[in-house]
Each structure stands twice: as C-alpha cells, then as structure tokens.
Amino acid sequence: MIRISSSCCTSESGGKNKSPYDMTIAFIGNPSVGKSVFFSRLTGVGVEVSNYPGTTVALKRGIVKARGKTIEVVDLPGIYSLGTTNEDEKVTKRFLIEDRPDIIVNVLDASRLERNLYLTLQLLELDIPMVIALNQVDLAADLGILVDADGLSELLGLPVVPTVATRGIGLDDVMLVALAEQGKTQEHHRVGYSQLIRQALSSLDYAFPNVPPSVKTAALLDDAEFVDLCCMPPEANALLSSARRLRKNLEMEHGISVPETVARDLYGEAGYIVDSVVSRFEPKKSLREKIDAILTSPNFGIAVLISALLLTFLLVFRVGGFLETWIVDEVFEPYVIQPAEAVTSDMPPILGNLIVYSLRGVEAGFAIAIPYIAVFYAILSIFEDSGYLTRAAFLLDNLAHKLGLHGRAVIPLVLGFGCNVPAIMAVHALGTRREKRIASVLISLVPCSARTVIILGLVGTFVGFWPAVSIYVLEMFIIVSLGWILGRSLPGQKSGFIMEMTPLRKPELKSTIKKTWMKSREFVYIAFPLLLIGSAFLGVVDALGLLSIFQDFVEPISVGLLGLPSFVVTALVFGILRKEMALQILAVLAGTANFAAILTPVQMYQFAVITTIYIPCVATIAVLKHELGTKDTALIVSFTTLLALGMGILIRVFGPSFL
Ligand SMILES: Nc1nc2c(ncn2[C@@H]2O[C@H](COP(=O)(O)OP(=O)(O)OP(=O)(O)O)[C@@H](O)[C@H]2O)c(=O)[nH]1
Numbered sequence: 001m002i003r004i005s006s007s008c009c010t011s012e013s014g015g016k017n018k019s020p021y022d023m024t025i026a027f028i029g030n031p032s033v034g035k036s037v038f039f040s041r042l043t044g045v046g047v048e049v050s051n052y053p054g055t056t057v058a059l060k061r062g063i064v065k066a067r068g069k070t071i072e073v074v075d076l077p078g079i080y081s082l083g084t085t086n087e088d089e090k091v092t093k094r095f096l097i098e099d100r101p102d103i104i105v106n107v108l109d110a111s112r113l114e115r116n117l118y119l120t121l122q123l124l125e126l127d128i129p130m131v132i133a134l135n136q137v138d139l140a141a142d143l144g145i146l147v148d149a150d151g152l153s154e155l156l157g158l159p160v161v162p163t164v165a166t167r168g169i170g171l172d173d174v175m176l177v178a179l180a181e182q183g184k185t186q187e188h189h190r191v192g193y194s195q196l197i198r199q200a201l202s203s204l205d206y207a208f209p210n211v212p213p214s215v216k217t218a219a220l221l222d223d224a225e226f227v228d229l230c231c232m233p234p235e236a237n238a239l240l241s242s243a244r245r246l247r248k249n250l251e252m253e254h255g256i257s258v259p260e261t262v263a264r265d266l267y268g269e270a271g272y273i274v275d276s277v278v279s280r281f282e283p284k285k286s287l288r289e290k291i292d293a294i295l296t297s298p299n300f301g302i303a304v305l306i307s308a309l310l311l312t313f314l315l316v317f318r319v320g321g322f323l324e325t326w327i328v329d330e331v332f333e334p335y336v337i338q339p340a341e342a343v344t345s346d347m348p349p350i351l352g353n354l355i356v357y358s359l360r361g362v363e364a365g366f367a368i369a370i371p372y373i374a375v376f377y378a379i380l381s382i383f384e385d386s387g388y389l390t391r392a393a394f395l396l397d398n399l400a401h402k403l404g405l406h407g408r409a410v411i412p413l414v415l416g417f418g419c420n421v422p423a424i425m426a427v428h429a430l431g432t433r434r435e436k437r438i439a440s441v442l443i444s445l446v447p448c449s450a451r452t453v454i455i456l457g458l459v460g461t462f463v464g465f466w467p468a469v470s471i472y473v474l475e476m477f478i479i480v481s482l483g484w485i486l487g488r489s490l491p492g493q494k495s496g497f498i499m500e501m502t503p504l505r506k507p508e509l510k511s512t513i514k515k516t517w518m519k520s521r522e523f524v525y526i527a528f529p530l531l532l533i534g535s536a537f538l539g540v541v542d543a544l545g546l547l548s549i550f551q552d553f554v555e556p557i558s559v560g561l562l563g564l565p566s567f568v569v570t571a572l573v574f575g576i577l578r579k580e581m582a583l584q585i586l587a588v589l590a591g592t593a594n595f596a597a598i599l600t601p602v603q604m605y606q607f608a609v610i611t612t613i614y615i616p617c618v619a620t621i622a623v624l625k626h627e628l629g630t631k632d633t634a635l636i637v638s639f640t641t642l643l644a645l646g647m648g649i650l651i652r653v654f655g656p657s658f659l
C-alpha cells in the first residue's frame with residue numbers, strides 16, 4: 001500500500017508548459033472507461049462520474065503526494081482516437097504535445113478491449129512512457145470475458161495492471177508502476193502498417209529524419225494542427241506538402257484511401273491482440289441481457305421509457321411536495337417567519353422588510369427548491385449510473401434524427417432536465433456545429449430541475465398533477481416541433497457518429513447519495529447568495545415604493561395582455577437570475593406560499609409555462625454565448641421571450657375551458 005495524500009486543486013483548461021511538480025500523470029482513454037473514478041479516488045476531488053460517454057467535458061487537474069513526490073494528475077475527456085473530428089480529441093492532443101506528461105495512464109475497459117486498443121496503438125506512437133490500467137475486469141468477468149494481462153503486457157511492451165477502479169482495486173499498483181516508469185525508455189510495440197503506408201512513412205523518414213513517427217503518421221492523415229503543434233512552421237509546411245503528395249500518389253496509383261487504410265491497419269492489429277489475449281466463457285448471469293433486451297426493444301422499451309419518466313415526475317412531485325409542506329408548515333412558518341414578523345412589526349419599514357424578505361428568500365430556497373431538486377437529482381443519478389440514459393438515447397435515436405440530431409444528442413437533452421448549463425456544455429462532444437446549434441437551442445427549452453420546482457411546486461400542488469404533466473407534454477411538443485423545423489432548415493453537415501452503449505449495471509447507493517449531495521450543495525452555494533440578496537433588495541425597493549412604479553409601467557403587458565396580477569412581472573424578472581427564483585420571489589411578494597389564495601388556476605398555469613419558456617437563466621445564457629456566440633444567443637433570448645408571451649396569451653384565452 002502506498003501512502004497517497006491529496007489536495008484538491010483543479011483547473012478547467014490546459015496551458016502549463018513548465019511544470020512545478022515532480023511529475024505529471026495523465027489519465028487517457030475512451031469515454032466511460034473509469035478515468036474520472038481514478039482521478040477522484042486519487043485526488044479526493046469530486047468530479048462527475050457517470051455511466052454515459054462524454055461525462056468529463058474539460059481537462060481537470062489535481063495533485064497527489066506519493067513516495068515524497070508531488071504529482072500532478074490530469075483527467076481528460078474520453079476520446080476514441082487521436083483524430084481531428086471533435087473538440088475533445090483536439091484538447092487531448094494539445095495537452096499531450098504542449099504539456100507532455102511524464103506518464104500516460106491509458107485506462108482501458110476490459111470488456112471492450114478491441115475498441116479501446118485503437119487509441120492505445122495511436123498513443124504508443126507518441127513515445128511518452130505509458131502504463132495500461134486494465135479497468136472494469138469485474139464487469140468483463142460478468143460478461144464472460146477474461147483478459148490475459150501478462151500476455152497483453154508482452155504484446156504491447158508496456159506494464160499492464162488489472163484494476164477495478166470503483167472498488168479501488170489496483171489503484172496503488174498503477175501509481176507505483178507509473179512512478180517506476182518515469183524517465184524510462186520503453187521498448188514498446190510499434191504498429192505494423194500495411195506495406196504501402198509503411199513505404200510512405202519511410203520516405204518521410206528519409207526526408208525528415210528528426211520528426212517523431214506519430215507526427216509523420218499525422219501528416220499522412222493531413223492532421224495539420226498536430227503537425228503545426230509539433231514542428232516549426234517551415235518544417236511543418238514542408239512535411240505536410242510532402243505527405244500530401246505521397247497521399248495523392250497512393251490514392252491515384254493504388255486506389256486506396258490513406259485514412260481508411262490506416263484505420264483498417266489499427267483495427268486489424270487491435271483485433272489480433274484481442275484474439276491473442278482474450279478468452280471467452282459462457283457468462284453466469286444472463287438476467288442482465290434479458291433486462292437489456294426489454295429496455296432496448298422498440299415498442300416495449302418506449303413504454304418503459306414513458307413509464308420511467310412519469311414515475312420520475314410522480315416521485316419528485318410526491319416526495320418533493322411532502323418535504324416542502326413539512327419544511328414550510330412545521331419548521332419555517334412557526335419557528336422563523338412568524339416570530340420574525342412579530343419582532344420586526346415595530347421597526348422602520350425598510351429594516352423590517354429587509355429582515356422578513358431575506359428570511360422568506362431562505363425559506364423559499366430550503367422549502368420550495370431543495371426538496372424537488374434533490375429528489376430529481378437522485379433519480380437522474382440512478383438513470384445515469386445504471387446505463388439507462390444511453391438506452392434512452394438509443395431508443396430515441398430515430399426521433400433525434402428527425403430533429404436533425406444524432407441519438408447521442410439525447411443524452412445532453414435528458415441531462416437538461418437536471419440543469420441546462422452542464423447539458424449545453426456537453427453538446428461540445430457532438431459531431432458538427434449544426435448539431436451543436438440545434439441541440440443547444442432545444443436544451444435551453446428543456447424544463448430543468450429549477451423549472452420543475454415551479455411546475456410541480458405551483459401547478460402540481462395547487463392545480464393538479466395531470467395539469468403539471470401537461471406542461472411537460474406541451475414543452476416536449478414545442479421542442480420536437482422546433483427541432484423538426486430546425487432540422488429541416490438549418491444548413492450544415494449532418495453527423496454520422498456511432499454511439500456507444502455503456503454497460504447496464506446496478507447503481508451504487510453511495511454514488512447516488514454523493515452525486516445528489518454534490519449537486520444540491522452546488523445549488524445552495526450558487527443560488528442562496530443570489531436569493532438572499534435578491535429578496536433583501538426587493539424588500540428595500542418595496543418599502544421605498546419603487547416596486548409599484550415598475551409594475552405599473554409594465555402593466556399593459558402583464559395585466560393587459562396576459563391577465564396576470566401586476567406583481568407577477570417582478571417575479572418573472574428575478575426568474576432570469578435563476579428560474580426557481582421566480583416562484584420564490586412570487587411567494588415573497590405575495591407574503592404567502594399558499595399560491596391558490598392569490599392566483600387562479602389559469603394564472604398559475606400561465607406563470608409556470610411562461611417561466612419555463614422565456615429567456616434562459618443567466619448561467620445558461622453565459623454557456624450559450626460561449627458555445628454558439630452572441631448572435632445565436634441573442635436570437636434564442638428574443639425568440640423564447642416572444643414564444644412565452646404568445647403561449648401566455650393563448651393560455652389566457654383557451655385555459656379557462658380546461659382548468
Ligand atoms: N463495474 C465497474 N464499473 C466501473 C469501473 N470503473 C468505472 N466504472 C463505472 O464506469 C462509469 C464511467 O466512469 P467514469 O469515471 O465517469 O468514466 P470516464 O472514463 O471518466 O468517462 P468520460 O468522462 O465520459 O470520458 C461509471 O458508472 C463508473 O462507476 C470498474 O472498474 N468496474
């Protein structure tokens with residue numbers, strides 16, 4: 001057992017050229033192999049770990065101390081190859097070249113070795129010392145797959161350590177081996193390309209003797225970014241133009257496509273290695289396969305999906321609602337709000353309002369938001385970790401294609417139900433800019449957990465469960481229609497990316513609790529200061545009589561067009577800061593959380609639909625701007641505002657017939 005002490009220092013991006021640490025170890029591998037489990041177990045830093053590809057979207061750094069050394073560990077987004085198709089591949093390549101880690105720990109999923117080895121073979125060409133963590137051997141054994149680690153080590157010429165990251169098995173050994181490999185020249189395996197590629201590479205060898213093999217292969221594949229990063233401009237240009245000439249020759253004279261031949265060679269070699277080191281036996285458990293077959297069958301699977309969604313909302317509604325009532329009625333009102341009102345009744349109005357409004361803000365955060373958000377995240381975490389999220393994506397693949405998206409975009413869309421911000425960040429793993437634009441617009445309309453607070457806390461509690469569900473149906477209808485229109489009208493390249501199905505596993509209670517806790521805590525840190533300041537500000541503004549001036553000013557819209565009480569518009573303005581704040585501020589303004597006393601069912605429905613659709617919250621606007629630019633973001637803000645206004649008017653006109 002080695003002693004590892006850790007400190008949590010993470011940064012989101014690269015850019016370190018001279019390292020202040022004794023060594024840097026980078027965890028690299030395909031998506032969902034367990035890199036982040038390694039990282040968080042080693043550093044103690046709580047990074048997101050989930051059973052769907054593309055969980056880690058930015059490079060994360062942490063520090064551990066082992067054997068008297070200060071080691072920087074880096075968790076990278078999962079990639080399938082060192083190609084040029086997506087941002088994650090570029091981030092990884094840039095990191096490998098600019099930061100040049102001392103050791104790569106290439107994490108492999110033992111149950112999907114062939115696919116994983118493709119990247120391993122590419123990494124070998126970089127000539128950076130490497131250790132293989134053969135992870136998920138437990139799952140592989142369950143599936144009847146046994147990998148001969150020693151045989152693999154011999155074939156690759158690298159140390160191979162079998163691991164089960166989730167149980168911490170083999171982690172110490174990986175670190176020990178990595179420490180021992182630092183600075184060593186490894187006599188590792190080289191890819192045996194087919195003859196024509198070999199010839200092309202050796203003629204580049206002749207002309208550019210000092211350029212490493214990985215750069216020559218990249219040049220032959222026309223990966224200009226990689227070549228530019230590795231060579232000085234004159235040499236890079238000369239290498240790229242020689243490689244282009246060679247590629248053209250090969251394509252004209254021999255009729256082969258160089259990228260296809262290189263890919264075939266790599267897969268061929270990966271296949272050969274797998275044949276030599278993998279043995280299969282009849283797995284013990286086939287129950288998993290039976291469940292999987294049901295979950296992914298076209299008709300039954302969809303029925304399970306719809307039931308799962310309904311059950312989710314029912315659970316969030318029932319458990320969240322129960323907790324909300326208990327916290328408001330049994331804790332806050334008798335022990336906090338009423339005593340505070342009694343104490344402040346003799347104070348000057350500004351001071352009295354400042355205190356009471358602030359406390360109502362805290363009450364709204366604890367009572368209205370946390371119960372729903374925590375229950376929602378607990379369920380979402382079970383969906384993620386069980387592998388159900390990727391099955392949902394698979395089932396909805398057809399529908400996604402109709403919306404101009406790939407099935408994989410379903411994952412960010414579903415994550416959007418939790419929070420739009422990480423969901424929009426996750427779109428960067430999608431293939432094309434066109435797909436990113438469509439997915440981002442649609443995600444910003446997905447009812448996130450903050451909007452769920454409003455839908456369930458207001459309409460679910462005071463109008464009824466089914467009217468609340470109907471808001472989700474309405475939202476889905478808007479999202480599907482908009483996606484359909486955008487899919488047909490937006491120009492750009494369509495993506496043919498293959499989605500990987502992550503294995504079905506039993507979610508772990510510990511992981512569910514940890515994730516729910518992390519996300520709820522994040523909510524408290526981010527939302528509560530805003531909530532307190534917002535409520536206090538509102539109290540002062542109200543005491544000064546400024547609130548009514550603003551409300552009178554927008555009355556033609558709020559009262560005239562929408563038929564809502566004038567104070568509602570103030571709540572809507574606060575909703576731009578954070579969506580659930582709209583409801584919390586509404587409670588503060590109304591002086592009660594019993595919304596039925598101040599609004600009709602139609603008005604509550606209108607309020608919930610408008611807050612769900614209009615302007616994404618500021619955090620979402622910020623990531624939209626980062627991913628899509630100012631123009632697209634401004635378009636989304638204007639479009640959603642108009643759409644919300646239109647829907648508000650429609651509900652005012654037609655709502656009374658239904659509610
Ligand atoms: N059974 C089993 N599950 C594992 C093991 N290691 C990781 N997992 C699970 O695999 C899933 C993916 O783990 P992550 O650490 O998020 O994977 P990652 O490589 O960081 O994935 P990306 O961030 O998407 O690139 C999670 O559900 C983990 O609990 C293991 O050794 N055995």
Ligand SMILES: [Mg+2]
Pocket residue numbers: 035036037048049055056075076077078
């Ligand atoms: Mg990760």
